Amino acid sequence: MHQPSDIEIARAAEKRPIREIGAELGIPEEALLPYGHDKAKVGAGFIAGLAGRPRGRLVLVTAINPTPAGEGKTTTTVGLGDGLRRLGHKAAICIREASLGPCFGMKGGAAGGGRAQVVPMEDMNLHFTGDFHAITAAHNLLAAMIDNHIYWGNALGLDQRRITWRRVMDMNDRALRQVVCSLGGVSNGFPRETGFDITVASEVMAILCLATDLDDLQRRLGAIIVGYTRERAPVTARDLKADGAMTVLLRDALQPNLVQTLEHTPAFVHGGPFANIAHGCNSVIATDTALRLADFVVTEAGFGADLGAEKFMNIKCRKAGLAPAAVVVVATVRALKMNGGLGKDDLGAEDVAAVEKGCANLGRHIENVKSFGVPVVVAINHFTGDTEAEIAAVQAYVRTQGSEALLCTHWAEGGAGTQALAARVAEIAAADRANFAPLYPDEMGLFHKIETIAKRIYRADEVLADQRIRDQLHAWETAGYGHLPVCMAKTQYSFSTDPSLRGAPVGHSVPVREVRLAAGAGFVVVICGEIMTMPGLPSRPAAEGIGLTAEGAVEGLF
């Protein structure tokens, strides 16, 4: 039998007009700004009017450490949303927008899979509603204004060697990682070293995803530090008078996008910050809007729970006053086997021992999430080859951790495959058992915050950092940034900073290579290991196979 591909399923989907999706949440048609007939932005005026309403329950979907075998976080987010809606609940999901650049590198979209997808899939993996292009433009306007300021006399005294604001492009383009600009003589400015990051790595992206309204957006944009003077005094976007124009460029982009799942569950798809040098969650505005309109909102966070859930709790929830009512940790038998030591080619045969060994990774994530005061349910995202004994082993292990693991078949069956999970999650969330608190208080010192995460989440013995880095953190504390949360950038493949250390490593150290202040986003980025902020294309980029079919459909993108 032909197993339909994700794109075949998505294309065959009968989408409802987006005004009907909005109507299900009580959004009047005039509050929707349509982009075609299947996408809309929810108007800022309508959102402002929701402020007084109570919030529904927030459910976070996170996962064990990712492996090449896949976990299915977005797929589970979609499936759980559909499952809750099938049970009669007013439910919505919130996920991130896809970045354009990577679509032309390795195949693969970011809208779920199988029968648990968000549509229109093609649009979501291309320009969508233009949010990322707006972010690119706002980011690069600031960059142009920096060099222009220097060109016309540099009244602010920016030290050209200390400009930290780079440019961005939503493209995988390694040639732009490091450039010398302003060459060619007097009329082109003062040559200096700089480079490009991919748009999702922009601080503007993180700001858009944390801002609560246009005023807050402009305040945060203005606070961006673009560089320093020779006296090491910070120069901000506000000093350059760029914050107003940047806000204008982002005015539409700040309004969350509404689409639908294959089962017509309302889906907010908005923002997409990197999960390493940024916090990796969809926008606060989308989550908050969904919570004012639905009884249950299912959302996700990037990478494994050590990075994604930690940042969701310590950055997004702390800053936005959100509190999850329950957390779902997604695991697959295949990924647990890899965490248990198997290679990618050895996943075909039943291996209960490997599953049991890999469960240590899952167990630690469960324990970590519980340490935030939030109840945990495990979703076993079913793959065809999983055996009953393997599944039973996971379930038995999770019971020993005081939680419950439910088998989900949403990839093959959509919301019908998550009925048990949805019922359990709804029960837990509605019981208000959560007693959420971030891991550390605002007033804790910056280095102490890093240590807290490293020891309590990563289970490291120590944090290694040069005096230079410690001095920098102290300097920021003195300058009034000590209250900020820290945003850890490390490999997503391990609790440690060594990507090859699967399972539940102990006794490791966390070396801090660099710290960066994202004063507009409102966090201190702590870089542990090599972090790539501008990907490259592979030797055979997916772009080579992308094109339109004779019928005008997109092929090769997924």
Place this chain on the structure above:
Amino acid sequence: MHQPSDIEIARAAEKRPIREIGAELGIPEEALLPYGHDKAKVGAGFIAGLAGRPRGRLVLVTAINPTPAGEGKTTTTVGLGDGLRRLGHKAAICIREASLGPCFGMKGGAAGGGRAQVVPMEDMNLHFTGDFHAITAAHNLLAAMIDNHIYWGNALGLDQRRITWRRVMDMNDRALRQVVCSLGGVSNGFPRETGFDITVASEVMAILCLATDLDDLQRRLGAIIVGYTRERAPVTARDLKADGAMTVLLRDALQPNLVQTLEHTPAFVHGGPFANIAHGCNSVIATDTALRLADFVVTEAGFGADLGAEKFMNIKCRKAGLAPAAVVVVATVRALKMNGGLGKDDLGAEDVAAVEKGCANLGRHIENVKSFGVPVVVAINHFTGDTEAEIAAVQAYVRTQGSEALLCTHWAEGGAGTQALAARVAEIAAADRANFAPLYPDEMGLFHKIETIAKRIYRADEVLADQRIRDQLHAWETAGYGHLPVCMAKTQYSFSTDPSLRGAPVGHSVPVREVRLAAGAGFVVVICGEIMTMPGLPSRPAAEGIGLTAEGAVEGLF
């Protein structure tokens, strides 16, 4: 009395829902892809179905050589469209989209002015429907694939010193004009010199504006020459397998945008190629679609008639099989005075002699346009300070040229101010008096084509070109590109290549500095003088004053 500003008038406008604007042209609602409630793209499927329909009459609005005093080409295009519609004709206008970058440099939008504007003005000067962002992405994807191809072994043998494809950004950013990329070591590629142009200067922009459908678009994109091998053999986007993915990125952008004038006349706003290194007109698809749906279509071309109308006729009309039924040459008394030798500060007092002297510029444009076999009407775009004697002088002069000059007050009165012009244009166009032919045949040699334009349009004595340039043109002829039209890039301020030579200079030479082959767009660019393809920001960029008001409106953009 307070004279309302353009933006105040635009904001006060009562826009009709875009589906009503479409309905006036017979476009069913399901063929419109809405972007908000006041913008829509016209679906490709609907457009394909129009192929058999007869075309309405096409009216080109062009102008005398621009001066700092202004002419009002777009304003007149809008006013004439409104005027024709007031007379009961089924009319539409076609204009170019605005570039984002310049909006943050010098104040000023590109949607007409006064009572003759296209709305929504704010959107049109910001992201609009995302077309330019799509062009930027498609252009830069090709750039990334070039460097990626070299990185992974350079199987096509591209000579890194002979890569002609640069990158683009829709921003005024002089720091990007000339850069060295791929610095930083092995993993970032091979360092080389390159740079960025502004998006409107991209060949992809010219291609989008000349393509007739998606197949033609992909064929043209594939034909783009990105550089040469050491053996001087061209390497194309098709060789790099980039044409399919670029087409996918441009699929939505190729569909023309429909908005409205203040008087609800349907306005197609689509594409915006540079008027120097490209042909400076809105898209062929928009013009052709409008002509299938309306009885009269008013459109414009960039700069003065020596550049804009010449390229409209010799490139756009030739390639798209279009033929204008009439041409309107816009002049203002103030600009004629400047052409007559007055400085910008001397325009306040009546000076009939200066007007008469400046009419030489107008007269030559009339004669040039007539040489294409198309009847000409002059529109005097009225400014408050114009005196009756000055206006009468223009009208008398134009009569001596065998044409007619009609006073228009559309800036102050909208379509009511162009009733005489509209009636005359409709009469001439409906009489089918035009006998349009391009200035030169396809089979004429490339250098001969340049000479023909220089002598017959610019009235130069000679074209100066190094042997290197003549050899290059011969080489392209040998390679099969000899049939292409030439796209002249020279100053817009004079018939000559010296911007300070106003009026109707004679006896000058046209020095050709450089020639470039735009094989995808389908023309040879002939650069005469300094042409800037990446603008810079001024010392006090408009961006510094742009922001949102407390009510959420954009200020400082216009």
